[in-house]
Amino acid sequence: MSSTGVHTSAPSILSDFKEITKMRLAVSVVFSSVAGYFLGAEVIDFVTVLLLSVGGYFMVGASNAYNQIIERDLDALMDRTKNRPIPAGRMSVTTAFLIASIFTVLGLVVLYIINPKTAMFGAISIFIYVSVYTPLKTKTPLSVFVGAIPGAIPFMLGWVAATGEFSIEPGTLFMVQFFWQFPHFWAIGWWLFDDYKKGGFFMLPTGNRDKGTAIQVVLYTVWTISVSLIPVFGVTGDLYLTPVSGVIILILGLGMLYYAVKLFREKTAHAAKKLMFASVSYITLLQIVYVLDKFIRQWL
Template sequence: MQQETVKQTSSFKIASKLQDYKLLIKFNLSFMVVFSAVISYLLAPRVTAYDLTAILILFAGGMLVTGSANAINQIVEKDTDAMMKRTASRPVASGRMSVEEATAFAVISGLGGTLLLWHFNFLTAALAAVSLFIYAFIYTPLKKISAISVLVGAVPGALPCLIGWAAGNDDLSAGGWILFGIQFFWQFPHFWAIAWIAHKDYSKAGFKLLPSGEGQTKYSAIQAIIYSLLLLPVGVLPYFYGMSGIVSLGIVLLANLFMVWQCLRLYREMTVQAARRVMFSSYIYLPVVLLALLIDKVKV
């Protein structure tokens, strides 16, 4: 009986530790980031067949590098995370994981992920290292200084597309930059919607994320509309560049117009519920558009 209790306790500790690491790397966010890298890799013209080994290496390397960046983010922001309801339960902020343990994980995963990505070429590994550095050491501290942090953060947020493209095509040709542009402009309405929803929490922690200094204002909503509109011409470039066909063009237009509509509703209603609809429309947009481009890929 006592032995069984010890086994159950050990199993619970292991499960709790795994859950803490899942929170440390922000698994859902990391998965979305790596998903865009894998799709970009598969969209590269030189990738003509699905190489499962290469996909798994890209996925693993991407998850490790992204996880490292997110771990550093939580180390730096542990005190402010503890002040906010939505982040207080994070492992470092709550004290369940020491700074030393999180730092060791960040170093090992960052180096390990970069070396894994070197399997493709030096360019892929270098882009991953640059992305990690900008996110962890420029964007993270800038969040408390200026709303321009969202612009800075959008760069490492979009670099996974270039990382995937470089892994597949061994270059930074126009197709990779088009995918970078789609993910770059997509981030503004997406993150401003999140910042709108969590405005009180963010303000309490001293984060400046909405474009208006006053926070939830018409100006912030207008900026979300502008960037959702800027996404429109960038989103159709894969068709005109010959990367994908007419079917994906229609899907891209519908997904983009739906997001623009939700941003317009935010401007009219000025509510958290409207911001939540913008956030959900952005969550729908990215996977739908990327998968549509892949399924409708023009073979060269």
């Protein structure tokens, strides 16, 4: 691929930098990490929050840059990715690799400053995403299972950053986000099925937009809601959710389930797109409810 052109404007360079590191995705990951930190911290240390945010952004940015280097030829085949910096020829592989490498080192250093376990989980996340998940995407639908592991780490990473320990509390946060990713990514895979097919990606559990896939979407949505409610029963250590917040989470979950069932009935790209947006709303609002529940209990 060609190097960045000499006539590329500053706004374009900034736009390409945001695209190669997937800034919007990185912000959502940072949000999850900070939510996990608020849940685990006895006293909020805003220096740690800043370090977690910066380190988290570096790690996500590095993962995405490596991913786009590896998949540059496949990205050129798909409508949604053909204008990314590398396949479009606006950024060289060398430049992207330099960004990814710098981000990896800086991310690990920043997370290590918080505590070693936070850095360790950050390293595990980037390794699985780049070295296992990315190659498997063109081989097997099980790639979604593998990709759900690094995708579930941010929520629990915040708790580990706050406490320096991995226990049942961050393990529960991990499971919530782990199960959530299946209906979320299968909705995306269904919605963009034709485009993914051009790149040879296997995103749906059966490989097709069929009844089998739709059933699994519904089942994993039910499991996501179920796992999200476990803290209500007081079996997850210091991670606790009041019954009132549990009802709110249940209502949010039923809203997501409504769109999952709608996909099962309609089996259309439009229904899948709606489920995708519903799933994003669910996990975001869930994290907000979890955090508010903790602080409201402390204030009362």
